Amino acid sequence: MLPKGLLREYARAISIVLRALDVFAILFAGLAAFYYKFSHLTLSPRYTMALLLGGLFTLVIFQALHIYDSMRSNSFAHSIKKIVLGVVGVHSVMAILAFLTKTGSDFSREWFLYWAFSALVLLIVFRSVVLLLLYYMRSCGWNEKQVVIIGASELGSQLIYTIQQAMWTGFRIVTVFDDDVKEANTIQDIPIVKTPCSISDYLKQHPAIDEVWIALPLRAEERVRALVYDLRHHTLPIRYVLDMFGIGLLKQQMTHLAGFPTVNLNATPMVGVNRLIKALEDRLIALLILLLISPLFLIVAIGVKGTSRGPIFFKQHRHGWDGRIIKVYKFRTMYLHQEELGQVTQARMDDKRVTPFGRFLRKTSLDELPQFFNVLQGRMSIVGPRPHAVVHNEFYKDSIHAYMQRHKVKPGITGWAQINGWRGETDTLEKMQKRIEYDLYYIDNWSLWFDLKIITLTFFQGFINRNAY
Numbered sequence: 001m002l003p004k005g006l007l008r009e010y011a012r013a014i015s016i017v018l019r020a021l022d023v024f025a026i027l028f029a030g031l032a033a034f035y036y037k038f039s040h041l042t043l044s045p046r047y048t049m050a051l052l053l054g055g056l057f058t059l060v061i062f063q064a065l066h067i068y069d070s071m072r073s074n075s076f077a078h079s080i081k082k083i084v085l086g087v088v089g090v091h092s093v094m095a096i097l098a099f100l101t102k103t104g105s106d107f108s109r110e111w112f113l114y115w116a117f118s119a120l121v122l123l124i125v126f127r128s129v130v131l132l133l134l135y136y137m138r139s140c141g142w143n144e145k146q147v148v149i150i151g152a153s154e155l156g157s158q159l160i161y162t163i164q165q166a167m168w169t170g171f172r173i174v175t176v177f178d179d180d181v182k183e184a185n186t187i188q189d190i191p192i193v194k195t196p197c198s199i200s201d202y203l204k205q206h207p208a209i210d211e212v213w214i215a216l217p218l219r220a221e222e223r224v225r226a227l228v229y230d231l232r233h234h235t236l237p238i239r240y241v242l243d244m245f246g247i248g249l250l251k252q253q254m255t256h257l258a259g260f261p262t263v264n265l266n267a268t269p270m271v272g273v274n275r276l277i278k279a280l281e282d283r284l285i286a287l288l289i290l291l292l293i294s295p296l297f298l299i300v301a302i303g304v305k306g307t308s309r310g311p312i313f314f315k316q317h318r319h320g321w322d323g324r325i326i327k328v329y330k331f332r333t334m335y336l337h338q339e340e341l342g343q344v345t346q347a348r349m350d351d352k353r354v355t356p357f358g359r360f361l362r363k364t365s366l367d368e369l370p371q372f373f374n375v376l377q378g379r380m381s382i383v384g385p386r387p388h389a390v391v392h393n394e395f396y397k398d399s400i401h402a403y404m405q406r407h408k409v410k411p412g413i414t415g416w417a418q419i420n421g422w423r424g425e426t427d428t429l430e431k432m433q434k435r436i437e438y439d440l441y442y443i444d445n446w447s448l449w450f451d452l453k454i455i456t457l458t459f460f461q462g463f464i465n466r467n468a469y
Contacts, residue, residue, distance in 0.1 A: 015068055015272050018130065022062060023055040025122040026090070030054060033114035046106050054094060054115075059273070061089045068272045076131055083123050091116040144172045146208055150199070150227060151215035152178035152185075152192045159215050159241055159260055164188045174209070179223070200230050213262075215241040228265060233397055233404045235322045238265045268408040269446040270321075277448055278381060278410075285382050285455070286375040293369060300331055300366055307357040310336045313370055318387035321410045326379040328387055328411075329370035333358025371413045383451045384412025385439035386423070396432055406439040409446070414458040416442040416450075 030051045035041055043051070062068065067082045091112070098104040147163075149156055156176060163171055176187060177195040185192045196202045203209055212231065216224055224240065231238055239255075239262045255262050270278055290297070304312050313329050320326035334353040354362065361367040374380040380387070385406040388396070397403045417423065417438035422431070442450070 016276065018068060019059060019062075019273070021126050021130075022058055022067075022123060025126055026054050026058045026119050027051050029119035029122050030115045033111050033118050036114055037108055037111045046103070050094065050107065053097070054090060057090045057093050058086070061093065062086045063273050065089065076128075076135075079127060079131055080124060083127050084120065087116065087120045087123060091119075145210040147171050147173050147211045147213055148199075148202075148209055149173055149176045149213045149215055150178075150195065152176050152181065152187060153215070153217060155217065155241065156215035157187050159213070160187050160190055162260070164190075171211075198230060199227060200233060203231075203234055203236070209236070211237045211239060213239045213241055218242075229401070232402060233323075235266070235268075235404070235407060237267070239263070240265060266405055266408065269443065270409055274446075278451075279378070281448065281451060282375050282378075282381050282410075286372045290372050290376075296366075297369055300361065300369065303357050304331050304333075304361075308332075308335055308355045317390055318411065319390060319393050319407055320379055320387065321407060323404060323407045325390065326374070326387070326411075328380070329374055331358075331361055331367040331370060333361050333367050368413055375413070379410070381410040381412045383414055383416075383442075383454045384409050385415055385442070386418060386435075387411035399429060400433055400436055402440065403436055406436060406443070409443055414454060415439065416454055419454060419457045 030047075031041060031043075034043065034047065065082055065086050067079075067086055095104075095112075098107065149160065156178075160173055160176065163173060173190050176190050176192045177199070178192055179195050181192050181194050199212070203212070212234075214224055214227055228238065241260050241262050255264060301312050310332055312332060314332040314334075316328055316330075317325050318328045333355060335355055358367070371380055375382060393404070415438070417435045420438055422435040422438055442454075
């Protein structure tokens with residue numbers, strides 16, 4: 001018997017395998033078409049280059065079409081339709097590229113058509129096998145996601161019925177909450193209970209819950225707002241099942257659950273290939289920077305040790321990705337002192353706790369250099385929201401709406417807020433609100449190019465700042 005969470009534990013590996021299979025299918029189809037046309041496999045450089053470009057365009061175009069998004073939300077026909085669009089897109093780009101570079105005459109048109117057709121057949125076969133295997137495993141109870149539904153109205157009842165009839169989606173509804181339930185009742189053998197005073201407290205007591213679905217009518221706007229506010233500290237997916245069909249929403253990313261349109265209220269951009277790109281970006285840049293700054297690193301370490309008593313590094317627990325506690329490293333910039341239990345006092349202007357050498361390190365951001373080791377460990381990123389002390393998070397999460405959503409990505413050494421001047425002491429709530437505004441903008445608009453832009457700007461305006469002391 002396979003463990004129920006087996007596929008979820010290896011979701012990233014499965015995503016990478018799917019991409020590898022798709023690229024293999026494109027390349028194999030091209031080789032098969034070449035052999036069928038020319039009766040040999042001695043490829044000229046131009047055909048080799050065409051195949052490699054086909055593989056590259058497959059990764060890019062398939063990702064753009066969301067082919068690698070979670071398969072549990074899509075029907076079989078919808079997934080195959082995306083594959084067809086992907087193959088058409090790849091070969092359309094190849095044809096346009098050949099036209100623009102005036103190299104179309106260098107290739108056999110018959111070979112190109114054979115390639116497109118065989119790639120389409122091969123990819124459909126591959127994806128059909130994968131989908132059927134996943135559907136079978138989910139229908140057997142493997143790779144389950146436990147779900148709580150809020151709302152037992154007609155919409156909620158229809159949603160429960162549909163999910164129960166489509167166990168291949170891998171969702172298992174464990175409880176239904178309703179504000180108006182008078183006595184114990186069930187829907188499709190799922191218990192309906194009175195909505196607890198705090199859904200947040202319920203989730204803390206039941207950590208096995210994977211998702212929360214809100215199935216309330218549109219007229220319950222205030223109730224939905226209150227529920228979202230109650231759940232603001234949680235990073236698990238919250239889905240609002242819309243009680244409307246056929247209405248187009250501009251610039252809204254919609255997903256489907258067994259045919260029901262839903263909107264992700266707090267999705268992270270770090271999924272699929274984005275997560276892989278971010279990880280490669282972080283490791284490569286961190287390793288390169290550590291190699292380049294190793295002499296400076298040694299000089300700073302000697303300076304810290306030689307100018308004040310105490311350890312070279314300062315270690316502090318902070319919240320990381322998904323709110324998990326991580327240990328962050330910095331060069332020590334203060335004299336040894338004792339804080340009151342549970343209190344972390346931010347550095348202020350002319351703070352007597354800061355050493356003269358530490359003040360220089362803070363002003364130039366050199367105290368942050370050890371965090372590149374955090375990046376290599378996978379605890380932090382080069383770019384992301386700055387990690388705050390745990391006690392500060394506990395204070396601000398109840399004062400600033402959506403504060404904890406900044407943990408939908410890994411914390412960073414530099415960030416969009418920092419290069420825009422929102423760093424240093426946050427002695428007013430407005431300053432922290434502004435920082436969070438920039439952090440959430442970064443998460444909502446993340447891309448590799450945005451990261452590279454922030455890294456570049458950091459070199460010109462992010463190291464030295466008048467607010468750093």
